[in-house]
Amino acid sequence: MSEPFAPCAGGVRLTLAPWEVDLLSLVPSLLDSVGKFDSDPAAERLAMRAYPFDEDADDEFRRLLAGELEHGRAADRSAFALTVESGVEGVVLSTAEAEAWLRVLAEARLVQAARADLAGGAGTESDQALFDYLSWMQGSLVEILDEVLP
Amino acid sequence: MWNVVVWNDEVNLAAHVAYVFRRLLGMPREDATSLMLDIHRTGSATVACGAREHVELTCFRLRTHGLDATLELA
Numbered sequence: 001m002s003e004p005f006a007p008c009a010g011g012v013r014l015t016l017a018p019w020e021v022d023l024l025s026l027v028p029s030l031l032d033s034v035g036k037f038d039s040d041p042a043a044e045r046l047a048m049r050a051y052p053f054d055e056d057a058d059d060e061f062r063r064l065l066a067g068e069l070e071h072g073r074a075a076d077r078s079a080f081a082l083t084v085e086s087g088v089e090g091v092v093l094s095t096a097e098a099e100a101w102l103r104v105l106a107e108a109r110l111v112q113a114a115r116a117d118l119a120g121g122a123g124t125e126s127d128q129a130l131f132d133y134l135s136w137m138q139g140s141l142v143e144i145l146d147e148v149l150p
Numbered sequence: 151m152w153n154v155v156v157w158n159d160e161v162n163l164a165a166h167v168a169y170v171f172r173r174l175l176g177m178p179r180e181d182a183t184s185l186m187l188d189i190h191r192t193g194s195a196t197v198a199c200g201a202r203e204h205v206e207l208t209c210f211r212l213r214t215h216g217l218d219a220t221l222e223l224a
Contacts, residue, residue: 048210048213049213049220050206050209050210050213050219050220050221051220051221052220061206064206065206065210068210069210069214072214073214102166102215103214103215103216106162106166106215106216107216109161109162109163109216110161110162110216113161114161135163138163138166139163139165139166142163142165142166142169143165145169145173146165146168146169146172146179149169149172149173
């Protein structure tokens with residue numbers, strides 16, 4: 001596989017194979033499904049909390065920031081979905097779009113790892129393959145963003 | 151004063167954690183990497199401290215990047 005991300009004028013160039021677009025197009029729905037069914041370990045991992053030993057303070061923290069959290073996640077997923085299909089022809093992501101990609105990829109890895117219990121070694125081969133691919137994508141993007149950060 | 155504590159986890163990429171410290175906390179690369187390794191070795195570390203309103207925002211931003219961050223009284 002060729003490197004999906006490369007630094008360029010104006011941001012980060014994204015280049016994907018068609019099969020990668022097909023795979024990555026599943027990510028927004030994967031994230032949107034978090035918390036939509038009972039006992040979802042991914043919902044626990046992505047939960048916004050700050051005070052693990054103070055339930056009232058934790059509830060207040062979530063209440064204050066719930067709107068910003070939902071707005072931010074929706075914006076990230078929208079930026080991801082709008083640019084992923086252009087990856088076959090090659091597209092330049094602005095730094096803000098590349099940051100959105102980074103958050104989406106990080107969340108997707110957390111969801112995939114939590115649901116498939118990858119840390120516990122219980123995941124299937126396909127679960128592990130998707131996780132490894134997302135890891136490779138995220139690692140590549142972090143490397144580029146780290147280079148361009150002042 | 152309150153501390154922002156980041157906890158070790160087995161999923162986030164080490165490079166991602168160090169990048170987030172640079173990006174959100176304004177740390178030099180060497181300091182961010184050292185802090186990430188400290189968390190990996192010891193299980194957690196205080197990454198910022200300050201007034202409650204300030205550190206709540208820092209905690210929120212760290213969590214939106216996937217890090218397991220919490221707050222505790224200094």
